[in-house]
Amino acid sequence: MSRPGQAAIVARLRPPTGVERSIHAKLRKTYVGWLRREFLAALRRQGVTDAVEDPSPRMRALAALAEVRAKLVRDPPAMPDLDPDGAIIVTRANRAAIAATRWAGGLPSVPVVSSAETALRVAAWQVEASRYIEAIPREAIDRLERMMVQKFTDGSRVETIAKAFEEQLGVTDRHAMLLARDQTAKLNAWTHQADFATAGLNEYVWSTSDDERVREGHRELDGTVHRWDEEPPIVDQRTQERGHPGEVFQCRCVALPVAVARGSARA
Numbered sequence: 001m002s003r004p005g006q007a008a009i010v011a012r013l014r015p016p017t018g019v020e021r022s023i024h025a026k027l028r029k030t031y032v033g034w035l036r037r038e039f040l041a042a043l044r045r046q047g048v049t050d051a052v053e054d055p056s057p058r059m060r061a062l063a064a065l066a067e068v069r070a071k072l073v074r075d076p077p078a079m080p081d082l083d084p085d086g087a088i089i090v091t092r093a094n095r096a097a098i099a100a101t102r103w104a105g106g107l108p109s110v111p112v113v114s115s116a117e118t119a120l121r122v123a124a125w126q127v128e129a130s131r132y133i134e135a136i137p138r139e140a141i142d143r144l145e146r147m148m149v150q151k152f153t154d155g156s157r158v159e160t161i162a163k164a165f166e167e168q169l170g171v172t173d174r175h176a177m178l179l180a181r182d183q184t185a186k187l188n189a190w191t192h193q194a195d196f197a198t199a200g201l202n203e204y205v206w207s208t209s210d211d212e213r214v215r216e217g218h219r220e221l222d223g224t225v226h227r228w229d230e231e232p233p234i235v236d237q238r239t240q241e242r243g244h245p246g247e248v249f250q251c252r253c254v255a256l257p258v259a260v261a262r263g264s265a266r267a
């Protein structure tokens with residue numbers, strides 16, 4: 001690790017919050033809306049069909065949840081389209097930073113970014129992000145079921161259960177927001193990597209985000225220089241996990257391009 005000269009850093013990139021918000025809005029609309037609709041409809045059905053045997057509200061709610069789970073397997077909500085307004089915005093910001101960095105480093109400002117390589121990275125990101133996103137409703141149903149089994153007695157009132165359900169939807173919404181943030185950071189990291197490499201900028205400066213409680217290990221990395229084509233530094237002392245900025249869970253650090261030639265007087 002070495003530290004760059006002042007001239008090396010010309011762009012302060014941050015994970016694009018607009019992209020996070022747009023992904024979060026899609027996840028909320030798709031999953032929180034679906035869960036509420038399906039659960040309330042299933043509760044109504046349970047209330048009607050089981051009225052003769054008069055089961056407890058908790059039993060009805062658990063039966064309703066089982067219905068929602070079955071529906072999730074049979075006819076799940078359509079995955080929101082992740083393509084790729086976000087990716088385009090991320091890429092555009094990257095390319096502006098790259099152009100500025102090449103200019104500052106005295107390199108010719110030719111467009112050398114490979115769209116094909118970036119498209120590959122975006123496609124890989126979509127596959128991975130989809131895996132996390134698909135789990136949102138299943139995890140929400142699991143949480144709700146656990147809560148109903150542990151917290152409620154058969155005598156719990158329907159209103160109490162409905163209120164707890166709304167609270168759980170709030171938890172699901174926050175989960176969706178964290179996921180949107182995390183996946184946007186990862187998209188940022190992966191497209192950065194592709195764009196920087198094809199622009200011939202193999203080094204980057206690690207830069208922590210100012211708007212979070214930066215992890216101690218990441219604070220130590222702030223301002224240090226690394227290479228995309230080398231093994232990334234250890235970002236988690238406990239697990240010894242390695243990663244470039246933004247790659248590990250909830251990391252909001254970013255990579256800043258470096259265009260200072262080796263041995264250059266400008267550094």
Ligand SMILES: [Zn+2]
Nearest residue numbers: 218251252253
């Ligand atoms: Zn970080």
